[in-house]
Amino acid sequence: MKTTIYDVANKAGVSIATVSKVINNNGKLRQSTREKVLETMEALNYMPSMMASALTGKKTEILGLLVPDISNPFFSEMARIIEDRANDLGMSLIICSTDDSVEKEQKYLELLRRKQVDGFIIASPLRTKESLKFLHEEKIPIVLLTQDDPELGCPSVSVDDFKGGYEATSFLASKGFKDIVIFAEHAHSSKMRIVGYKEALETHGIEASKTSIYRMTGIIENGYELMKQLIESNRIPEAVFACNDLISMGVIQAAREKGVSIPDELALVGFDDTILAKTTVPALTTIAQPIQEMGKRVVDVINEEIKEGIRIEERILYNPKLIIRDTV
């Protein structure tokens, strides 16, 4: 049998209340008692069950993290930062990949709710405001990551997508390109990037063509397929702005396969600045998100909500940063 608080109490010759006090380091105890209990705990290799203590109203010290796909380097890099910070604060992470699917999102939200996670960090595109609203009403801490929704009334940590889109496009336009297309995601974040894209085009006096905005789920295959199609149908643009690094990889692969040289015949700007941007060749010019800061900050925000029980309403925006490498 697993050793419980009773075993410790018995062996130490005290009551379970006393043991509980030394576990939680509260209440007044004689130093000698505390030590004796500590020793027996050690000797019995006792580990308090968090399930039991969670049942009595304490926290589970578990956070739920929803991402579109943990195997996307952007999210795994982010997850790593979040994990570390959460761990500093004594919390663990349950990670769920939703694949942009409403069903999975619903399912995971419900599951995590049942597992009594202390809070949710949601980095996957919000497909169902309904379920989120519900959680929100139940006063379960939620913070949005990589997206922002004024309606929901919950804090968010994201990058200024408008600015990112604007800068990427502006950079391209300043290099003299006119025919700039955008490969955007279905995610919320892409909406504002598209707006930034249009704005930059306008600033540079370029007319946005109706057929230059493509939307897709942000995986390599989609970037690859679309680029290939464009090349094959002889609709090669001068430049593409891809809304994440994965899509950019697809573009690079299609271009190489079809013998279209980057940056000579095609310029490319990505978004995220993951490991992929640094290891591909030509190295990817991309809009960097401050993953470190965002990851750390998001857990600090949720931690505050959890520990203090207060509702924070801050929507934190970070500045994206253009990293110039070799694809333009």
Place this chain on the structure above:
Amino acid sequence: MKTTIYDVANKAGVSIATVSKVINNNGKLRQSTREKVLETMEALNYMPSMMASALTGKKTEILGLLVPDISNPFFSEMARIIEDRANDLGMSLIICSTDDSVEKEQKYLELLRRKQVDGFIIASPLRTKESLKFLHEEKIPIVLLTQDDPELGCPSVSVDDFKGGYEATSFLASKGFKDIVIFAEHAHSSKMRIVGYKEALETHGIEASKTSIYRMTGIIENGYELMKQLIESNRIPEAVFACNDLISMGVIQAAREKGVSIPDELALVGFDDTILAKTTVPALTTIAQPIQEMGKRVVDVINEEIKEGIRIEERILYNPKLIIRDTV
């Protein structure tokens, strides 16, 4: 207040036992009763607490996954497969990155133990057999991933590292290279890869030089630093066999920076076959691990241990596969 089983029982006009029965779908109930309860559960948006039910001896449906670093694409790709399979079986994943540190490993093991995870999947190098043995004695299901330890007596899912090392080296030798060095990890897996490396050298009548085996933690920086050093001190080998894709990326970067052409002046074989191998240029010739199969299998094994309560003693070995691309 959160709605509990009592609320449902009250509203439905039945006892909590009845509600419990419909939740768990057992016991004999009149169809009409079941429906009535189901309806009230729906109406109240009731979600049974897994904490409470775990306390009564049921499972938590949570698995602990220890990896060296979730931001390493090999592990995030693996984690994704594991997550999906676990989810099929109704389980969630707590992911912990240990960074090859004994302290973190200990700490996470203890933490997850306290959180009553149903089982552990351990893909991080085993630094402390002690704590693992302890868990093992407590009959908590453990399965080793990416490593194998006969002493521990727990099941494992791994790739035949000897064979992988042998094939990588053999391939290089067959191309006529004599001066082949190996960049190995500190991880357990590298041990057998080194043995395979030596064996292949011998088979091809090449004498293994004492100074051709380097060990490091498997991150880009280390591959980069070592390769740079080698180039700067004019000790450029004909070929390097890097024990993971990350190290390979470092080698590629150092070579490019120093103007050493791959594959013309330096041949390179990696290990893992992650997304990086496909997106870098020249695309990496590497030893592929069957991530899909391994990930799926490892959760099936642990699931069996958990659900059936049986001790499985199988050590499953997959065959690595040489993927020829452009670095040799």
Place this chain on the structure above:
DNA sequence: ATGAAAGCGCTAACAT
């Protein structure tokens, strides 16, 4: 300073 006891939300005998 320490202990007794109630209760957290649920399950599983055992009664009815």
Place this chain on the structure above:
DNA sequence: ATGTTAGCGCTTTCAT
């Protein structure tokens, strides 16, 4: 077919 009740391992209030 349904209900009563005793735990599960812990926290916390209230006595002592």
